Amino acid sequence: MFKAKAYSAASATSPLTCTVIPRRELTDLDVQIEILFCGICHSDLHFARSEWSEFMPTVYPCVPGHEIVGRIVKVGPKVTKFKVGDLAGVGCMVDADLSCPLCQAGNEQFSPTQVGTYGATDKHLNLPTYGGYSEAIVVNEHFALHIPSNLNLAGVAPLLCAGITTYSPLHHWKVGPGQKVGIVGLGGLGHMAVKFARALGAHVVVFTTSPDKKDDALRLGAHEVVLSRSTGEMAKQAGTFNFILDAVSASHDVNSYLHLLAPDGNLTLVGAPAKPFPVTSFSLLLGRKSLSGSVIGSIRETQEMLDFCGKHNITADVEVIPIQKVNEAYERLLKGDVKYRFSIDMASLKSE
Numbered sequence: 461m462f463k464a465k466a467y468s469a470a471s472a473t474s475p476l477t478c479t480v481i482p483r484r485e486l487t488d489l490d491v492q493i494e495i496l497f498c499g500i501c502h503s504d505l506h507f508a509r510s511e512w513s514e515f516m517p518t519v520y521p522c523v524p525g526h527e528i529v530g531r532i533v534k535v536g537p538k539v540t541k542f543k544v545g546d547l548a549g550v551g552c553m554v555d556a557d558l559s560c561p562l563c564q565a566g567n568e569q570f571s572p573t574q575v576g577t578y579g580a581t582d583k584h585l586n587l588p589t590y591g592g593y594s595e596a597i598v599v600n601e602h603f604a605l606h607i608p609s610n611l612n613l614a615g616v617a618p619l620l621c622a623g624i625t626t627y628s629p630l631h632h633w634k635v636g637p638g639q640k641v642g643i644v645g646l647g648g649l650g651h652m653a654v655k656f657a658r659a660l661g662a663h664v665v666v667f668t669t670s671p672d673k674k675d676d677a678l679r680l681g682a683h684e685v686v687l688s689r690s691t692g693e694m695a696k697q698a699g700t701f702n703f704i705l706d707a708v709s710a711s712h713d714v715n716s717y718l719h720l721l722a723p724d725g726n727l728t729l730v731g732a733p734a735k736p737f738p739v740t741s742f743s744l745l746l747g748r749k750s751l752s753g754s755v756i757g758s759i760r761e762t763q764e765m766l767d768f769c770g771k772h773n774i775t776a777d778v779e780v781i782p783i784q785k786v787n788e789a790y791e792r793l794l795k796g797d798v799k800y801r802f803s804i805d806m807a808s809l810k811s812e
Contacts, residue, residue, distance in 0.1 A: 466594035492534035498592035499527030499618035525592030547607035551620035608770025615775025628757035637661035642704035649707035782808030
């Protein structure tokens with residue numbers, strides 16, 4: 461076991477401050493990664509403030525961060541996937557029983573044995589797993605990902621969560637040329653969905669409540685922008701979409717978007733509103749429409765997403781901050797005051 465600097469929260473109401481955490485020594489199949497950048501996900505804030513205690517209890521002190529990009533500095537003796545000096549990424553998973561049926565099918569993200577990057581238990585240390593607001597992390601090589609060398613690393617970090625969260629459903633529902641795709645909400649998730657859908661060759665329409673976001677939506681790759689509060693604009697789009705990705709976490713009327721689907725169209729939720737919302741049966745029955753949800757993706761799919769980003773030069777739009785501004789970033793995140801993700805330059809941790 462060795463010690464690493466990190467930023468952690470001591471309680472649900474405490475700010476994140478500098479501390480030292482344990483990391484395990486490498487096993488045969490482990491890699492040690494020097495963390496260069498770590499994105500800030502809204503999930504980090506929920507976890508640090510124990511707002512998801514019903515299904516993900518927070519054990520303090522906690523270290524958030526599951527959008528990790530860094531460089532391999534050590535490898536275990538049986539590692540074949542990486543060598544020292546390689547760029548590597550880590551997302552929301554760091555371990556699983558790879559012999560279970562779901563893992564064998566290439567769906568580690570659904571495995572009941574999945575170990576989260578933070579808030580789970582490291583079976584080697586019998587301690588909580590600690591996330592990427594740290595100078596280093598050790599993971600099994602299977603859960604580390606190759607990073608295309610042509611991409612800006614600060615913008616790559618959010619791909620490990622926001623990127624795969626939006627790429628996976630677009631990939632699953634076979635979005636491509638000749639399809640009309642709607643993206644609901646233009647935030648951290650939505651802006652990635654626009655980039656991916658455009659690169660996949662679809663006709664992309666962004667739905668937003670804010671007229672001020674129109675120019676940015678077009679810059680990111682949207683062909684059209686619809687103000688969702690305008691009944692006239694919404695009515696013109698009725699029955700024309702093959703697929704809609706809903707990235708809004710606030711309460712809203714999902715039936716108004718189901719109405720926009722063409723027959724056999726699908727609406728997938730990646731946002732997570734706190735309260736249940738009603739879905740009228742006729743919104744689905746008329747046109748054999750479907751409503752589904754999605755969260756992250758497998759290791760194989762995440763690597764495919766990163767390779768796709770390398771080919772199409774896609775990264776997240778980020779504001780790079782030092783670790784010392786992480787608490788301020790949390791407050792700004794609550795206000796939606798970022799375009800479109802924060803990425804922490806972990807070199808700033810060296811000064812602590």
